[in-house]
Amino acid sequence: MLSWLKQYHRDLLAGDVTAGIIVVLMMVPQGMAYALVAGLPPVAGLYASLLPACAYALFGSSMVQSVGPMAITSLMTASSLAGLAPAGSELYSAMAAQMTLIAGVVLFLCGLLRLGFLAQFLSRPVLSGFTSGAALVIAASQFSTLLGGSLKQINLPGAAIGLSSLLLLWLARQYLMRLLKSLGLAGKVADILAKMAPVFVLALAILCVLLLNLEQAGVQVVGKVPSGLPALGLPLAFGQMRELLMPSLLIGFMIFLSSQSAAVSLAQKRGERINGNHELLGLGAANLASAVSGGFPVTGSISRSAVNYTAGANTPLASVITTVLMAVLLSVPTGWMSPLPLSALAATIMIAVLGMLDFETPREAWRYDRGDALAWGVTLAGVLLLGVEEGVIVGLLLSLGTLIARASRPHIAVIGRIPGTEHYRNVSRYAVETRPELLLLRVDAAIFFGNAERISDSVLEQLQDSQRDVVLVLSAVNQIDTTGLYTLVELNRALNARGIRLNLAEVKGPVMDRLQRSDLLLSQLSGKVFLSTAAAFSALTEPDNPAATVPANPI
Amino acid sequence: MLSWLKQYHRDLLAGDVTAGIIVVLMMVPQGMAYALVAGLPPVAGLYASLLPACAYALFGSSMVQSVGPMAITSLMTASSLAGLAPAGSELYSAMAAQMTLIAGVVLFLCGLLRLGFLAQFLSRPVLSGFTSGAALVIAASQFSTLLGGSLKQINLPGAAIGLSSLLLLWLARQYLMRLLKSLGLAGKVADILAKMAPVFVLALAILCVLLLNLEQAGVQVVGKVPSGLPALGLPLAFGQMRELLMPSLLIGFMIFLSSQSAAVSLAQKRGERINGNHELLGLGAANLASAVSGGFPVTGSISRSAVNYTAGANTPLASVITTVLMAVLLSVPTGWMSPLPLSALAATIMIAVLGMLDFETPREAWRYDRGDALAWGVTLAGVLLLGVEEGVIVGLLLSLGTLIARASRPHIAVIGRIPGTEHYRNVSRYAVETRPELLLLRVDAAIFFGNAERISDSVLEQLQDSQRDVVLVLSAVNQIDTTGLYTLVELNRALNARGIRLNLAEVKGPVMDRLQRSDLLLSQLSGKVFLSTAAAFSALTEPDNPAATVPANPI
Known part of the structure; x- marks a missing residue:
């Protein structure tokens, strides 16, 4: 002034x-x-x-x-x-x-x-x-x-x-x-x-x-x-x-x-x-x-x-x-x-x-x-x-x-590993390796009321019968609002009912701080939270890994 | 039905x-x-x-x-x-x-x-x-x-x-x-x-x-x-x-x-x-x-x-x-x-x-x-x-x-090179090397009417006196609408008036197709379009590179 x-x-x-x-x-x-x-x-x-x-x-x-x-x-x-x-x-x-x-x-x-x-x-x-x-x-x-x-x-x-x-x-x-x-x-x-x-x-x-x-x-x-x-x-x-x-x-x-x-x-x-x-x-x-x-x-x-x-x-x-x-x-x-x-x-x-x-x-x-x-x-x-x-x-x-319309269409990519590296990229643009039991999805937008349903829906859409684990890679997710949280809880429940676990990877600090305040997610999440996509990939695809077994009685 | x-x-x-x-x-x-x-x-x-x-x-x-x-x-x-x-x-x-x-x-x-x-x-x-x-x-x-x-x-x-x-x-x-x-x-x-x-x-x-x-x-x-x-x-x-x-x-x-x-x-x-x-x-x-x-x-x-x-x-x-x-x-x-x-x-x-x-x-x-x-x-x-x-x-x-409010606050990161690699990361989260003559900015959202002004403004805000080149890294930009295009044209003009060139890097295919239809940008852009951030970094920081000289008569 x-x-x-x-x-x-x-x-x-x-x-x-x-x-x-x-x-x-x-x-x-x-x-x-x-x-x-x-x-x-x-x-x-x-x-x-x-x-x-x-x-x-x-x-x-x-x-x-x-x-x-x-x-x-x-x-x-x-x-x-x-x-x-x-x-x-x-x-x-x-x-x-x-x-x-x-x-x-x-x-x-x-x-x-x-x-x-x-x-x-x-x-x-x-x-x-x-x-x-x-x-x-x-x-x-x-x-x-x-x-x-x-x-x-x-x-x-x-x-x-x-x-x-x-x-x-x-x-x-x-x-x-x-x-x-x-x-x-x-x-x-x-x-x-x-x-x-x-x-x-x-x-x-x-x-x-x-x-x-x-x-x-x-x-x-x-x-x-x-x-x-x-x-x-x-x-x-x-x-x-x-x-x-x-x-x-x-x-x-x-x-x-x-x-x-x-x-x-x-x-x-x-x-x-x-x-x-x-x-x-x-x-x-x-x-x-x-x-x-x-x-x-x-x-x-x-x-x-x-x-x-x-x-x-x-x-x-x-x-x-x-x-x-x-x-x-x-x-x-x-x-x-x-x-x-x-x-x-x-x-x-x-x-x-x-x-x-x-x-x-x-x-x-x-x-x-x-x-x-x-x-x-x-x-x-x-x-x-x-x-x-x-x-x-x-x-x-x-x-x-x-x-x-723009906000409701977040960019979501199925990703796989570039062979011999720890880099993970879009399967539709790179020659990457994937595993039949694992769906790796990278969400390239904040998860909030305007796109949460769409994100959850596209996970269910990408899912194949052989898959037993879904990993949401949240490296680009700066925020998850209350609606997003509820949607993740429901997605977790829906996947769980089909014998599939929901895992998270690369959760940013501020997002993790909030999720930890919400017992909703952390007491219910059927899978784990991994520090990196690579950690999720190896933990969930090694056959002798106990984390890779599915629940005994899938509905 | x-x-x-x-x-x-x-x-x-x-x-x-x-x-x-x-x-x-x-x-x-x-x-x-x-x-x-x-x-x-x-x-x-x-x-x-x-x-x-x-x-x-x-x-x-x-x-x-x-x-x-x-x-x-x-x-x-x-x-x-x-x-x-x-x-x-x-x-x-x-x-x-x-x-x-x-x-x-x-x-x-x-x-x-x-x-x-x-x-x-x-x-x-x-x-x-x-x-x-x-x-x-x-x-x-x-x-x-x-x-x-x-x-x-x-x-x-x-x-x-x-x-x-x-x-x-x-x-x-x-x-x-x-x-x-x-x-x-x-x-x-x-x-x-x-x-x-x-x-x-x-x-x-x-x-x-x-x-x-x-x-x-x-x-x-x-x-x-x-x-x-x-x-x-x-x-x-x-x-x-x-x-x-x-x-x-x-x-x-x-x-x-x-x-x-x-x-x-x-x-x-x-x-x-x-x-x-x-x-x-x-x-x-x-x-x-x-x-x-x-x-x-x-x-x-x-x-x-x-x-x-x-x-x-x-x-x-x-x-x-x-x-x-x-x-x-x-x-x-x-x-x-x-x-x-x-x-x-x-x-x-x-x-x-x-x-x-x-x-x-x-x-x-x-x-x-x-x-x-x-x-x-x-x-x-x-x-x-x-x-x-x-x-x-x-x-x-x-x-x-x-x-x-959310759409108007796109995520923008000043990035630098992880020493010895061709990886570029956020300077506020990684120990990366930067050059005094170069500003590398990664825009993590589509550029459209709701955030274009803000993006242009934050370029001007981050700019330091020693810098002669700005590189917008567009790896995460899926769309640039007409307003975004105009804003880039005006940013280019404003930077040019200060003797600074605007460059683009990692422009996605569909975005590039459109930009090429617009003679506005390509006939006016003071800098270049680089395929990768690494290419931009080396071209613009090598002192014997002719592309690294500034216009003779900055205003």
């Missing part, structure tokens, strides 16, 4: 200040645009760009993460609240803040419980399918705004501004960086200027509206943005808790996933490492800060954070500077924002989400692993056909299903 | 007939009792004991499973429908049948999709906690019926019958088998007669009601049971689909889990194996049959199936005989059932669920694995405090959480 502050030195300051200034310039239009996506008044987007960045700086582990509103979480806010409150109403804002509060509390608690590993639980194809689907939904939702009203009632000057902004932004995206570089600008500067294109286009749109007096012509604009800092307060309306809980949890999950993937990718560039648990605390704090200051869900966005990084941010001080500048902007008269035409804002949203469309991952996956390509398609279809929240759930179920 | 029928021979018949008769005697009171738990008229329990057993015989893989109504699924039916329709109404019955239909369709589909492995996804402690909690909830729900009405308005003769039945059943449970054995009966006969105690007690209760004319005294009885076979029909009321879907899925899950644990435990005794996919098909068919014949969710119950097994059942023919006998019972006048007092039925339920209470598992788990004991307690508390459906969900989340 704040370890970066203790080691701060002057050399870092220039980069942080530059990045802070550039990011605030991006934040203003982005905040208003995402507020639009979320169905909230534009100023809510500015509020959400204020305290959260600072709150994240307290706990988060990324040096260059820029926390604020983001397209997908804004879309999820809108789709969760649709039907619960009229968009733009005070109740709607209160409920958005309350969802942010719940998400923030849950994220913070998850951080305290060290559940950072949860970030790994959507596969990339699933995440890519979800993001692409959400991008399409967002783009579609902005279409009527882009045309200045609705499909039926197009406002011509509004549509003209929207479509020209779209064209300009698209050209900038395709050519501006190369153009600027060919004009002699340094790569970094060209990169940042190209990414600032939306700021210039929106400034141009404001100028158009003012000069051509387009507000009179019915062009929809942002309108009055209240100046001054947001009032602080806890958004508590527990009556809605139940309806809001599930969507808040899903939003919280996406907050973490989006932020984590941005943080990890930038940290790798800087040779740093990200701590998932600190990220959860940072994002929790950021969302709590957003909830109490009239905002909506916030997270780290890869596009904004990449600008922060490219602009020279070295530490979270850049975000603190962004916050201070945003507070200044809100404190001085905000009249200059009001003529901003909504259609131009919609154009920036559409271009931004265009970058989220990803057809490369499914293409690559199709070549590499068809199942993963299918998961991409199913998640995308889930978002488009069922809805955004449902899409997250579809993706989660797909990922968990894969995980469960 | 029906393979048992093709191999049928005369010797098996006596056992199947005996078991068929004994099970139908148990089924009559049990069916009515569980209908009571489910909030349905008693005859629904008889209908549910009719066709399903036969339908299961077509697809199921257990030879001795007896499929019919069961305590927990009946409780879940009641708790799902509470609030949706008044208990006992026609709508209520229709909705119960519809839930059964959904559960049946889903189970059958899961069978076709070969999802039998899903049975392994509650750990035993979680399942035990759930069952114990459900038993307590069921017992509590029967308390007022046991007292002949309600706590406020006790019907004295009804309560007297209920409490004496309870006492008799408890005594029978504790002492009857021993008593019968000491009277010289064979073990099996004594066992079965003891388990038939509820039948005798209920017959006694009917006699009491008839002889003492207790219906006049206000004792609540089963009342008229319509005779004749049920009308067949599809219970379709798609308006309710949405509300019923989730509870139906949860009931379907519990149907599968209960049946599977009964089937596996009895199959082990008979030296047979259970196929989870066939079980799903069998249970799906059984529930479809129940749905179209006016019943409610059915499953295999360990207590009834154990009686079937002990009474001599050899094949599903026993269940077919049960079905035929039940049809006969329903076709002849059913007046003899109507004076059965509900308080005595409640007593049989309470004694039956007493057997489901399990404090042995948590006791054992407490000694062996505290986390598992905690999971037991949390699931139990979930059922008691939140509700039955919620309890299943709590249990599922606990199990999945454990699974996820």
Whole structure:
């Protein structure tokens, strides 16, 4: 926590200040645009760009993460609240803040419980399918705004501004960086200027509206943005808790996933490492800060954070500077924002989400692993056909299903001795010697509830009539849980009823410690526990060995 | 399917007939009792004991499973429908049948999709906690019926019958088998007669009601049971689909889990194996049959199936005989059932669920694995405090959480060479030699979305300044999914940026086939792919080896 502050030195300051200034310039239009996506008044987007960045700086582990509103979480806010409150109403804002509060509390608690590993639980194809689907939904939702009203009632000057902004932004995206570089600008500067294109286009749109007096012509604009800092307060309306809980949890999950993937990718560039648990605390704090200051869900966005990084941010001080500048902007008269035409804002949203469309991952996956390509398609279809929240759930179920199926198929090998050595290897891959009276099975996974039955079943499956001893070689077994223990006890009983003994070999220290605490296994085991596979092999296959006789009365 | 029928021979018949008769005697009171738990008229329990057993015989893989109504699924039916329709109404019955239909369709589909492995996804402690909690909830729900009405308005003769039945059943449970054995009966006969105690007690209760004319005294009885076979029909009321879907899925899950644990435990005794996919098909068919014949969710119950097994059942023919006998019972006048007092039925339920209470598992788990004991307690508390459906969900989340946490912590070992050999082992467990310029890491798990980030992170964590080459030893890696591939690509890039090369060794055949299809990895990999760890070690540590120089300009 704040370890970066203790080691701060002057050399870092220039980069942080530059990045802070550039990011605030991006934040203003982005905040208003995402507020639009979320169905909230534009100023809510500015509020959400204020305290959260600072709150994240307290706990988060990324040096260059820029926390604020983001397209997908804004879309999820809108789709969760649709039907619960009229968009733009005070109740709607209160409920958005309350969802942010719940998400923030849950994220913070998850951080305290060290559940950072949860970030790994959507596969990339699933995440890519979800993001692409959400991008399409967002783009579609902005279409009527882009045309200045609705499909039926197009406002011509509004549509003209929207479509020209779209064209300009698209050209900038395709050519501006190369153009600027060919004009002699340094790569970094060209990169940042190209990414600032939306700021210039929106400034141009404001100028158009003012000069051509387009507000009179019915062009929809942002309108009055209240100046001054947001009032602080806890958004508590527990009556809605139940309806809001599930969507808040899903939003919280996406907050973490989006932020984590941005943080990890930038940290790798800087040779740093990200701590998932600190990220959860940072994002929790950021969302709590957003909830109490009239905002909506916030997270780290890869596009904004990449600008922060490219602009020279070295530490979270850049975000603190962004916050201070945003507070200044809100404190001085905000009249200059009001003529901003909504259609131009919609154009920036559409271009931004265009970058989220990803057809490369499914293409690559199709070549590499068809199942993963299918998961991409199913998640995308889930978002488009069922809805955004449902899409997250579809993706989660797909990922968990894969995980469960994988865990339930542990690798088990029948092994034999490499002649003349004490090495034992898979009979299907090496020329090894086996004995008719002995089944040696190596289990290559921890034995736990998800695979215990399968392991026991495959012992019975491999068993041949001549065999009188089964040896489970546990060299790769790091854990046997209670279910695994019960399953071994039952396997022992089932084998015993057929006159076959169950033996164990190469039991690891920690596993043995536990087994010895359980009189269940050790008082019932019909065979022995051998230190090595070799010891088991020789003890159980020497004909004069008393341990090699079978019980007198097999059932 | 029906393979048992093709191999049928005369010797098996006596056992199947005996078991068929004994099970139908148990089924009559049990069916009515569980209908009571489910909030349905008693005859629904008889209908549910009719066709399903036969339908299961077509697809199921257990030879001795007896499929019919069961305590927990009946409780879940009641708790799902509470609030949706008044208990006992026609709508209520229709909705119960519809839930059964959904559960049946889903189970059958899961069978076709070969999802039998899903049975392994509650750990035993979680399942035990759930069952114990459900038993307590069921017992509590029967308390007022046991007292002949309600706590406020006790019907004295009804309560007297209920409490004496309870006492008799408890005594029978504790002492009857021993008593019968000491009277010289064979073990099996004594066992079965003891388990038939509820039948005798209920017959006694009917006699009491008839002889003492207790219906006049206000004792609540089963009342008229319509005779004749049920009308067949599809219970379709798609308006309710949405509300019923989730509870139906949860009931379907519990149907599968209960049946599977009964089937596996009895199959082990008979030296047979259970196929989870066939079980799903069998249970799906059984529930479809129940749905179209006016019943409610059915499953295999360990207590009834154990009686079937002990009474001599050899094949599903026993269940077919049960079905035929039940049809006969329903076709002849059913007046003899109507004076059965509900308080005595409640007593049989309470004694039956007493057997489901399990404090042995948590006791054992407490000694062996505290986390598992905690999971037991949390699931139990979930059922008691939140509700039955919620309890299943709590249990599922606990199990999945454990699974996820486990999968996200793959075993990774830094390895070195055992001096003078070509064997490489964990540096923390063997005295091995390492080289300052080389990091050898063995990954002991498939690389997939759930652990890829963690593996990449631990490479960066283990890395020391002197090292110029990282070798990932993939001898235990059976799969690398798309997410794993991307993560390796990014790890390669991150290492490359620090002037360190990423190499692979001992890549398994199927993994290599895939990697070669992905130009991503092979066109970018900064190091090499070595056949063996030994080859990597010697190539990368010989100073005159050209492969051991670092890129000229590390960033």
